[in-house]
Amino acid sequence: MRYPIAIEIGIDTAAYGVVVPDLPGCFSAGDTLDEAVTAAEEAAAVWVDATLDAGGAIPAASLVEAIQANPDYAGWTFGVITVDPALLDDTVERVNITLPRRVLLRLDAQARAAGESRSGYIAHLTMTRAASSGQGAQHQD
Secondary structure (H helix, E strand, O other), X not given: OEEEEEEEOOEOOEOEEEEOOOOOOOEEEEXXXXXXXXXXXXXXXXXXXXXXXXXXXXXXXXXXXXHHOOHHHOOXXXXXXXXXXXXXXXXXXXXXXXXXXXXXXXXXXXXXXHOOOHHHHHXXXXXXXXXXXXXOOOOOO
16 A cells, blocks of 8 residues: 655754555654654554554555645645555454464463464563554564
């Protein structure tokens, strides 16, 4: 997915600022334009992940021209970032993991105590830990 961004050009005493207008509250900054745009892509990925976790909808991207016409961004520069569409994919995928038997026994006991399946418990732990650490979305190929 491609989202338009509004870029406030930095000066000697201030960093570049980037706003993703279609994702309310999503913004970033960087000492260089490249850093600011990269940070905006990361912020957008975290925004999408957090919104989906909260049961929210992901807004469609506007046209860059629509953002340029917004008087709030008069004098800004514009660009586009890409948000990995895999972030929107909640398709269940079967995976194999290898654990020592003693760890697997503990995992199964904890899952039963929580009233969850092994897979559900692992997913729950992962999402809880990611939320508490502020990691949000991380995607690796």
